Amino acid sequence: MKVLQRVAVLGLGTMGHGIAQTFAMAGCEVTGFDEISAAGDSLHDRVRQNLRDFVEAELFEADQIDSVLKRLRVCRTEAEAVRHAEFVTEAVREDLAAKQELFERIERDVSDDAILASNSSTFPISQSGARLRRPERAVVTHWFNPPHIVPTVEVVGSPQTNEGTIQATLELLRRSGKLAIRINQELPGFLVNRVQIAVMREVWDLLDRGVASVEDIDAAIQGSMGFRLAALGPLRIHDFGGLDIQTAVFRNLAPQIASGTEVPPKVQAIVDAGHHGFKTGRGFYEYPPEVADQVRSDRDQRYLSLLRLFHARQRS
């Protein structure tokens, strides 16, 4: 099997910078490109800060930071970034036409056997790669935010993707410390986002009905479902609950819970008022600019403590 060592990341925003960091931490030579030069110019600073957080969480050695940063090279053109890459992943905005055009363009510049990956949250590779001449080398690798911390990456081919592409992609991600999961069918939303949307629908409906406050909904789920899911997968939890009980609970409650496809009015009103969450300083909670950095760092520290447990578990 091909062992991939040279990686290109196109789009260095929320996802792209963390994806580039992950591959550089695994020893890959990484080239990056973003159409906004500020995103490229700030890449090393953002990754340095992430790595310092890793050091603080005792997940990385401080004396390795510089060598990781040296393996990241920002290019001034897309063609230069992809030219020598063996694995190219896009992490540009979620716009089907933009992704299709990008893949069509870069296919002229990449080597014939380079693997082309998309980090789309929704578009299967048969759509985003619809204009590729060689669709057998294309695959979705769906990471979760923050990508340098959250372990799972879903790997989803199209019916045209060949087995070598899937296997080399799984090997690269696993060598990079990721929990790479092969998904067998190209369903919209792949696997995890379908489950997340099911939970989101019910949580937003409960909030809309005023069943509990924002804080209490978060606390209740964190201390129950979240607690158990961080330790066991959902199907194993069901086994421990007893499938006779679980199937009865399902029959009783499934018809009672939300099944609509519209965003509930109270949530839509928050969005319509321009409150888009952390990035605008307000969503369900408030994030004043003077504490924004601290809030983000607290979030990462929480995730990193879970990652420490996750790594310890993988080793045992």
Ligand SMILES: NC(=O)c1ccc[n+]([C@@H]2O[C@H](COP(=O)([O-])OP(=O)(O)OC[C@H]3O[C@@H](n4cnc5c(N)ncnc54)[C@H](O)[C@@H]3O)[C@@H](O)[C@H]2O)c1
């Ligand atoms: N943010 C998330 O939680 C998340 C999770 C999983 C997957 N994704 C997916 O990852 C992709 C990127 O999302 P994000 O949150 O990082 O977005 P983002 O807006 O933070 O970053 C996108 C970056 O791509 C750059 N860009 C846009 N078009 C480009 C092009 N043609 N060439 C080069 N650079 C270009 C932008 O300048 C920007 O810096 C999307 O497809 C998104 O659906 C996002």
